[in-house]
Amino acid sequence: MFPQSTRRSLPMALLRARESVMSHFRPMLAAHNVTEQQWRVLRVVDEEGPLDATEVANRASVLAPSLTRIIKTLEDRGFILRRRADDDGRRAVLSVTESGKAFIEAISPEQRRIYQSLEEKYGVERIEKLLDLLEEFVEE
Amino acid sequence: MFPQSTRRSLPMALLRARESVMSHFRPMLAAHNVTEQQWRVLRVVDEEGPLDATEVANRASVLAPSLTRIIKTLEDRGFILRRRADDDGRRAVLSVTESGKAFIEAISPEQRRIYQSLEEKYGVERIEKLLDLLEEFVEE
């Protein structure tokens, strides 16, 4: 019977938790001069590429217009290569350059350390439980 | 030993879950011509106001520069009143106008309906469990 309060709402809680988690990673990203989204896109293309832009957008949870801009900066920085698909002139196929791979290699250890400190702080099982629960709230 | 994959990372999972949840509310917000953040700020000021800008920013999980802009548009729309604190000329004290309250009243029923449909979809206990778990990941 009560209006949905801001105190205990799913959108707010998810926002705050994400903020809290990301605060641990932000200094590292800033130190290497990449945004959170650029780093996400770069890793997705590295782990699963070469991929179409659309696929990358989906897997990195970034909208198409944002991806266009992000790719532009990653291309300028020499981390990503964009070419046209042979069989379909609409598609842009993205892959990580050697330089991009080196960049990822340089950052990954720090990232692992941060993630491990989170695991120590919150407990691996609790993180796993949260990940499982969160997945159930995502419609595919 | 493995690099933290994008497939099962806390930041990504939180992002996706939030996206998924918000997608249910977006059409309603668009129909009433408010952004998610404007709606959040308006409700916080209504529920807990009058409040300082800093307090509102904290409770609505919005950064100060964003709040400045948001307040400006809510003020222009006649939903929020901004005055200077008597005892401290730096502080801006925010409150909801009658028109703002009427706006909230007009939307709240829809919002409740949407939240209820989420409860039916995901189950109240599961949502409560998620809220509890998320709270543990927020450092105060």
Place this chain on the structure above:
DNA sequence: AAAATATATTTAACACGTTAAACAATATTG
């Protein structure tokens, strides 16, 4: 094969996120 439709990407416009710096008012220190 031309026309209509659909798909992939980009552009545009506006709001917010983020960091740093400016500004204004208050509080503290010498």
Place this chain on the structure above:
DNA sequence: CAATATTGTTTAACGTGTTAAATATATTTT
């Protein structure tokens, strides 16, 4: 009390989120 430091808010600059529209290429229909 004047100088300095601190605090609350705003401005600036740039990147991303979001929706709608534009563009280019493929596919389907007639």
